[in-house]
Each structure stands twice: as structure tokens, then as C-alpha cells.
Amino acid sequence: MARTVFAVAGALGAVLAAGLAVALARGSEPGGIDDVYHAVFGAPDLGPVEFETMERRSRPNDALACPAELCRKARPDLVPPVFPVPGERLRAIVAEVAMEDSDTQIVYSARWEEQDRYVARTRLMRFPDTVSVRILGQGEDRSTLALYSRSQIGYSDWGVNRKRIDRWLARIGEIAAKGP
Secondary structure (H helix, E strand, O other): OHHHHHHHHHHHHHHHHHHHHHHHHHOOOOOOHHHHHHHHHOOOOOOOOOOOOOOOOOOOOEEEEOOOOOOOOOOOOEOOOOEOOOHHHHHHHHHHHHHHOOOEEEEEEEOOOOEEEEEEEOOOOOOEEEEEEEEEEOOOOOEEEEEEEEEOOOOOOOOHHHHHHHHHHHHHHHHHOOOO
16 A cells, blocks of 8 residues: 555656646746746736835845835845936846846836836746846936846745845946946
């Protein structure tokens, strides 16, 4: 009896592993892993963030770069620099940098709020992470931003969101240094 149970469990595990492999190979195609995650966990976009009132998650699967005067309740991982470009240009730079990351797409843009939201998928397992961005003017030809990257799936992200924010900020800085 025990052998039969183990055999059935092993066969079921093999079928599930094969199904997962096929879904991963299909990626964003119909029937791919993106559809599986959507069916199990819901829409990949986790929605808007109110930086003034937001509180950090208790799970280690997010990262926040935010000026202290904006994020009053949440402790940021780092404070972003002030860039030598106007807010409109900084927003365009952020969009350019976001699109340089493979499997990143914009899912929301609010022209008057200076706020955008992206869904970025991790490389290996294509887990969806929501990246919220808000641009803040800092005087003539100067601006900064708030970035909040958070995972939809899993307890920990093994530092993926923090690495993304670090990478984006470094690239934003490179482009912004060239001027308006």
C-alpha cells in the first residue's frame, strides 16, 4: 500500500514538474507561466502606493527609495539623490530605464500626478514585481523621485527588488548627468 502511495505521489510530482516546465517555457504566451500566476495569485499589478501614508511590509520582499519628507511612515532603504534635470525629463529617463529591463512593462501612468507604475518580471521564474514611481520637483531644473518595488509572490525576494532599485537609480543618474 505504501509503495502505491509513493508511486502515485511520484507520478503526480513528475506531471506537475513537467507542466511547470512547459508553462515556464511559454512565459508570456497564452497558457504560459504568466497566466498560471494570474490564475493563482491574481493580477500582477499590485496597485497604487500613497507614499505619504504607506507602511512597509513585514515580509522581506520589497525595497523603497524615498525622500524622508515624502515617506513619513515608512523607513526607506535609501534616499534617492536630487538629479540635475526637471521633473518631466526625469520621468522620461525613468521610463527609458524601466524599458531597458527585459520583461518590464508600464501598467499605469498618471500625467498630472507625476506617478507611473510598472510590472517587472524576474528573470528565471518570471515572478511579477510592481514598481511604483513618483517624481518630485526640487526647484528649477532639479528633481528627485520615490521608487517602491514589491513582489507579488513569495515571502522573500532574495534582494531582487533592492537590486532593481539600485540598478535603476545608477542608470538614471548616468543619463541625468548628461543634462536636460
